[in-house]
Amino acid sequence: MKNKPLLVAVAVLSLVSLVACSSPKKESSGPSSSESTSTSVVKETIESSSKVEKKTSDGDQSSEETKRIGSADYGYVNIPSNWKKYESVENGDNIEYRDPSGNYAIILNASNREKANVAEGEEFGPDMMAKRFESGMNKTNKVVKISRSSVTVGGNEAIQVNMSLKSGNYTILWTFQKDDKVYNIVCVGDEKTIDQLTTYVKETWSFDGTGAVTD
Template sequence: MKKKWFLGLAFLASLIMVSACNHQSPSKETSQTSSSSSSSVNDSSSDLSQLTKDTQRIGSDDYGYVNIPKDWVTFHDVNGGDDIQYSDGTDINIISLNTITAEKAGVKDLSEISAEEMANRFYVGWESKKEVTKQIAGSRTTIAGNVAYKITILTQQGKIMLIWVLGTPDKKIYYISLEGTKAALVHVLPLIEQTWSTSK
């Protein structure tokens, strides 16, 4: 059964509101005059420059690239498979990058499945895990001009996990996850949504 992507839970709304207060997406359209639009572009560039200050770019041509805090280090969860993973030096705040292949999706050809269907699979899988509270939500967002399906999960231990699944015009499906405390996520979440791309 297809899950609805606009479930609007209180913890999700508060996380997004905190993030939105600190960072405005440069892709948001505004109806301003050309002079104020030019100013807005400059402000967006300045905001992005400020956002990416003291960051490092990680990733690969297969998994995509993203900026993360400069002091985060390579990490490998025993259950991480072939993910590219970094953490803040703990096993709490972690980012993981991967791509969904036909083999991982269990199909003969990747064209048989969409990013939304893969996101639904992740949603259902996480929904049934014991460590997850009733607070799990899905939403649609945009990353690097591509529609992305974001799953927000709150665990019994109070940890937040965000999963993005996005498809690109070349029919690849990418997976990004970010888990940890709210304080860490508020800083790293906008980095993911504003700096991820398929190129370094």
């Protein structure tokens, strides 16, 4: 199945956001009603006049039409305008959009200490989320290599976890903290798609949903 690595990443992000490593009785296959962010309104807007610039290999700049997706709970980010929202049981309360082929995706989520099931006195932050994601993906036996780096996402210091997969595709997690919440963004795709989404995530993520319309 072509999009199996994508589904694995979705399941692992649900695990990262909703289940503590020390709580084996909980399952990550789907959230309970209390875990669902039913009040979160997913919004998007096609911004024909707002385009994200990318530098091409010859130094020129090209632009592509984008739309803005996300929520007040998870933040907003620009993505290619032809990507479509995807919803399924395994998604939990993730916000997920896929490319026209259905094989590549961007996934948004966020957790506070309670949602992540982290007890008082335990570590809670981006490093914990990164470790959970790394551990969960390693258990799938689909990862060839993992590396970390420190980057800036929408002006926020973030941990970037880079994974190359046996399928030849890549998965990237960005995780960072603002106030009492840790924000998680996952992208799955080939090299070209990952490069494109990395630009969008780093340069356009914010809480600004100005101009967005209800999905």
